[in-house]
Amino acid sequence: MTFLGFQISRYRGLLAVVACGAAIFAASHFVLVYLLGGDAAAVHPNQRALGWPLYERIWGRVAAVDRLYKRGQLPSETRLGVFIGVSTTAAGIERKYLDAEATAADRWIVLSGAGLSFENIENVMHPVFYLSRKPAVVAFGIHPQMLVGERYFGDEATAGAVRVVGRRRRILEAQLKKFPLLALLRKHWAVEHRDIMGHYLRTKIYLLRLWVFWLAGVSADSLAAPAIEPWDEDPLWLWNMDDAEHQFAQAQLNFWDRRGHFKPENYDPDGQQARSLARMIRAYRELGSKVFVVLMPLRSSTRKIVPPNARPCLMEVLRTNFPDAPPTVIDLEDAIPDRLFTDEAHLSKNGADRLSKLVAERLRASAPAHEGP
Numbered sequence: 107m108t109f110l111g112f113q114i115s116r117y118r119g120l121l122a123v124v125a126c127g128a129a130i131f132a133a134s135h136f137v138l139v140y141l142l143g144g145d146a147a148a149v150h151p152n153q154r155a156l157g158w159p160l161y162e163r164i165w166g167r168v169a170a171v172d173r174l175y176k177r178g179q180l181p182s183e184t185r186l187g188v189f190i191g192v193s194t195t196a197a198g199i200e201r202k203y204l205d206a207e208a209t210a211a212d213r214w215i216v217l218s219g220a221g222l223s224f225e226n227i228e229n230v231m232h233p234v235f236y237l238s239r240k241p242a243v244v245a246f247g248i249h250p251q252m253l254v255g256e257r258y259f260g261d262e263a264t265a266g267a268v269r270v271v272g273r274r275r276r277i278l279e280a281q282l283k284k285f286p287l288l289a290l291l292r293k294h295w296a297v298e299h300r301d302i303m304g305h306y307l308r309t310k311i312y313l314l315r316l317w318v319f320w321l322a323g324v325s326a327d328s329l330a331a332p333a334i335e336p337w338d339e340d341p342l343w344l345w346n347m348d349d350a351e352h353q354f355a356q357a358q359l360n361f362w363d364r365r366g367h368f369k370p371e372n373y374d375p376d377g378q379q380a381r382s383l384a385r386m387i388r389a390y391r392e393l394g395s396k397v398f399v400v401l402m403p404l405r406s407s408t409r410k411i412v413p414p415n416a417r418p419c420l421m422e423v424l425r426t427n428f429p430d431a432p433p434t435v436i437d438l439e440d441a442i443p444d445r446l447f448t449d450e451a452h453l454s455k456n457g458a459d460r461l462s463k464l465v466a467e468r469l470r471a472s473a474p475a476h477e478g479p
Contacts, residue, residue, distance in 0.1 A: 131294070138295040152378065153223045154256045155305045161230055161312070163339075164217055165329060168233035170336030171215060172326035175239045180213070186239060187211025187469075188395075190231055191247030192219050194402050197452040199247060201337055203462035208469035210396065211243040215337055222367070223255040224248075224382035231386075232316055235393070236326035244390040245398040245469065248383075249439075249451070250416035251367040253423070255379045259364075355449040359408065370413035375422040384427040397433040399424065400465060403442040403457075408450045436468045 174180040187210060189199055196218035204214035219230040227246075234241065291297050319329060366372040374380060387397050404412070417439075424432045441464055446457030453461060 135293075135295045142295075152255070152257065153225050154221050154258050156220050156226055156230060158308065160220060162330065163333070164219075164230055165233050165326075166331060166333035167215065167217065167336045167339070168237060169327045169330045170332035170334075172237050172239075173332050174336070175237075176325075176327060180239075182239070184213055184239070185211045185242035186237070187214040187243040187245070188234055188241045189214060189216045189245045189247060189400075189465075190218075190227060190234075191216075191400075191402065192221060192227065194249070194451045194453075195247035196339060197448075198402060198458050198461045199465060200458050200462040203459070203466045204469065207463070207466035210398075210469045211241070213337075216339065218339070221256045222249055222251045222362070224252045224379045224386070225255060227252075228382045228386050233326055233329070235389070236319070236324065236329060238325045238327075240393040241390070241395045243398070243469070244395045245400055245436075245465075246383075246386070247400045247402045248420075249402055249404065250373075250420045251362065251412065252383070253374065253377065253379045253416070253419055254365065254367050254372045256365050355405070355407070358450045359411075368411050368413060370415050373413060373416050373419040375419050375426060380419075380423045383423060387424075387428065387433055398436060398469065399433050400436045400468075401439045402451070403438055403440070403447075403453065403461060405444050405447045405450045406440070407444075409440060436465065438464055 171180070171186070175182065175184075187204065187208065189195065189201075189204065191199070195216060199216050201214050201216050204211075204216075208214060217231060217234070219227045234244075296303060362368065387399075390397055401417075421435070424435070438461065442453060442457050442461055446454050446460065448454050
């Protein structure tokens with residue numbers, strides 16, 4: 107039998123494989139809808155996706171520090187300090203002041219994730235545990251709102267999602283109309299939810315990779331290409347944010363309000379975010395690190411609307427989980443005047459200079475080993 111000059115019988119095996127694959131792909135739509143639901147709710151991340159470039163940036167910088175240790179370019183007796191936080195830490199903490207004055211450690215590295223979520227910080231900071239030389243000091247730059255976290259909402263873009271709008275969307279739609287079969291593909295569950303499924307699968311692969319490397323005893327410099335500059339991360343884009351008429355700040359407040367950061371009932375000392383914070387403190391202490399908790403500054407407009415039980419809830423988490431030796435708490439939430447902010451939580455360059463000096467003063471080696479909150 108021939109079709110358009112091709113002898114069908116010669117491609118019988120290939121056609122059978124293609125037909126079988128198409129049938130499985132079509133059937134998988136109904137299986138996934140049945141198992142996971144129409145809106146992919148079962149695989150939505152608990153917290154907003156951070157995006158993989160952030161993970162890779164942390165890996166690269168930690169790998170570079172690890173390589174310096176192994177090559178002898180960083181003396182083995184050097185006490186490493188790690189300051190961990192989110193974008194407010196990236197904009198607010200300058201390493202040069204810590205190196206000069208925060209004598210609890212000799213050299214400092216500032217590592218920042220994103221989003222007001224303890225879970226997100228916990229996930230993105232895994233590379234620190236692969237350092238050949240464990241940190242002597244770990245400081246967390248946090249906000250009480252992290253006890254609420256930042257849940258993922260289905261109507262928002264996920265990591266890596268590209269929203270096609272305007273002329274490009276019209277062109278895409280016109281092209282799809284020419285091929286009805288391609289238009290049908292967009293209705294398939296896996297295609298429709300490709301962004302969230304991609305993030306979900308990549309997260310699971312990432313965690314499996316970490317587990318395998320941990321069992322194999324692999325160190326940080328073997329896990330990623332070392333960054334050229336490990337110590338400093340230029341926050342220029344944060345320092346130069348446009349704050350005209352406080353529009354950005356208001357959008358920020360709306361974002362946090364939607365996630366329930368201003369509702370007292372969302373602050374739970376036994377919740378998932380609280381458990382994440384306790385796990386991190388416990389894990390770094392098991393490395394032999396002295397742990398500090400730094401309450402990062404907020405502009406007065408935000409401090410007024412954060413529920414009054416937010417900070418007491420955070421302190422309760424620390425007291426409950428570490429009754430004998432709670433970590434030292436450095437409270438700088440109201441230490442910076444409003445004029446030195448670029449929005450509700452990020453500092454200007456002058457604000458960062460002032461805050462970094464304050465933090466460095468409090469991170470001197472003479473601080474008590476364990477000071478209650």
